Amino acid sequence: MRALKRLIAIADLIDDAETVADIGCDHGYLGKMLVKSGKSKKIIAIDINSQSLAKTEKLAKKCHIQDKIEARLGDGLKPLQDGETDTVVIAGLGGHTIVDILKQKELLGVKEYVFQPAQKSDFLKIYLQQNKFKIICDFIVKDKNKFYNIVKAVRVNKNIKLDEEEILFSLTDFDQYNNDLLEYIDAFIERVNAFSETGKNLKAEHQLSIANNLKNKIINKETEKCKK
Numbered sequence: 001m002r003a004l005k006r007l008i009a010i011a012d013l014i015d016d017a018e019t020v021a022d023i024g025c026d027h028g029y030l031g032k033m034l035v036k037s038g039k040s041k042k043i044i045a046i047d048i049n050s051q052s053l054a055k056t057e058k059l060a061k062k063c064h065i066q067d068k069i070e071a072r073l074g075d076g077l078k079p080l081q082d083g084e085t086d087t088v089v090i091a092g093l094g095g096h097t098i099v100d101i102l103k104q105k106e107l108l109g110v111k112e113y114v115f116q117p118a119q120k121s122d123f124l125k126i127y128l129q130q131n132k133f134k135i136i137c138d139f140i141v142k143d144k145n146k147f148y149n150i151v152k153a154v155r156v157n158k159n160i161k162l163d164e165e166e167i168l169f170s171l172t173d174f175d176q177y178n179n180d181l182l183e184y185i186d187a188f189i190e191r192v193n194a195f196s197e198t199g200k201n202l203k204a205e206h207q208l209s210i211a212n213n214l215k216n217k218i219i220n221k222e223t224e225k226c227k228k
Helices: 005-012 029-036 050-062 095-102 121-130 164-168 175-196 202-227
Strands: 017-023 040-047 069-073 087-091 112-116 133-143 146-155
Touching: 005 029, 005 087, 005 112, 005 133, 005 146, 017 029, 029 040, 029 050, 029 069, 040 050, 050 069, 095 121, 121 133, 121 146, 121 164, 133 175, 146 175, 164 202, 175 202
Parallel strands: 017 040, 017 087, 040 069, 087 112
Antiparallel strands: 112 146, 133 146
């Protein structure tokens, strides 16, 4: 299978992890990638679906890494104990579902979290800012004509407020993903215009203003880079 761009982007955020808990592991491709690249010594692959877990175990055996990947059937963080993992990845689930999983328990010993919500990333980021998480990396990746918001966060001792631009789009930009972010902004503008064309509303106009300002900021930044 071709390595998906979004999985590569997630893996790029992880370095020297002792144990990664892959919540909603599905077929186990991310775990395989992390072990094979040396980014993690061990994977705890968790899924609520026994068939998905079976595919993860099959892939691990095929790649001769079954001693590095432990499959656990269960719901979210519930199969984990304190101190078992230093990195938690929750990818491919909706923002509401990810928030529900985070509410299950606060695991001790987790140094960082990586999220890739399938939708409602704004809902997830609002929860993070209200529950003592600091977002340290947040960007958009386009893969197979779909956009994915990838967020890396750590727990801190205070709430850190995000502005609307950061909630709607991204907090940080990676140069290699600037074109993806620009395409995402264009798609966002088109979507908002389509829903608001029958009657303009203040919320839509405000969001369009934020989107256009960010787009211009990125274009100007790229133009300045080309001049150097």
